Amino acid sequence: MKPSSFSGLPNQKTVFVALFILGIVFQSCTEKPKEAEQAGTKFDLAAAKTEIEEINKTFMASFAKGDSVGVASLYSTDGKLMFPEAPSFVGRAAIQTAVSAVIKSGVTRLNFETKEVFGNEDLLAEEGEVTVYVKDAAVAVDKYIVLWKKEDGKWMMFRDMSSPNAPAK
Numbered sequence: 001m002k003p004s005s006f007s008g009l010p011n012q013k014t015v016f017v018a019l020f021i022l023g024i025v026f027q028s029c030t031e032k033p034k035e036a037e038q039a040g041t042k043f044d045l046a047a048a049k050t051e052i053e054e055i056n057k058t059f060m061a062s063f064a065k066g067d068s069v070g071v072a073s074l075y076s077t078d079g080k081l082m083f084p085e086a087p088s089f090v091g092r093a094a095i096q097t098a099v100s101a102v103i104k105s106g107v108t109r110l111n112f113e114t115k116e117v118f119g120n121e122d123l124l125a126e127e128g129e130v131t132v133y134v135k136d137a138a139v140a141v142d143k144y145i146v147l148w149k150k151e152d153g154k155w156m157m158f159r160d161m162s163s164p165n166a167p168a169k
Contacts, residue, residue, distance in 0.1 A: 123147060141166075
């Protein structure tokens, strides 16, 4: 006969099964997922920053040659260019038109300086400064944020926004 004070406690078999299940749950929480082990690659933010700086060099060279098509090709298909006090330019065709207008306005060169890059393998944010030139004279230094995403395995500009450091005259 069982003492009445122990009548509400589980039997030894139930306790063993519960401990066994807890052990499995604990083990699965402490192990690395097999997919992560197999992938074996860790996202390299420094390498991504280097890739972005190389794309920026292509952008600057294309712009200096007056190649608005080349510049627009660096944006994702759903890219958006956002200048201060202007509507957004959405898609490569609209971005090409906007870049062409900037070139026709007399801007001859842009110099990008990446300050920081944040993010992961899906989306990056670049913070930097751009110096705007007309002929050889620097006419403005602006700050910018560009969001980058992968499209067909390449980093592409997804959102591009700048603002002047100096008040409008």
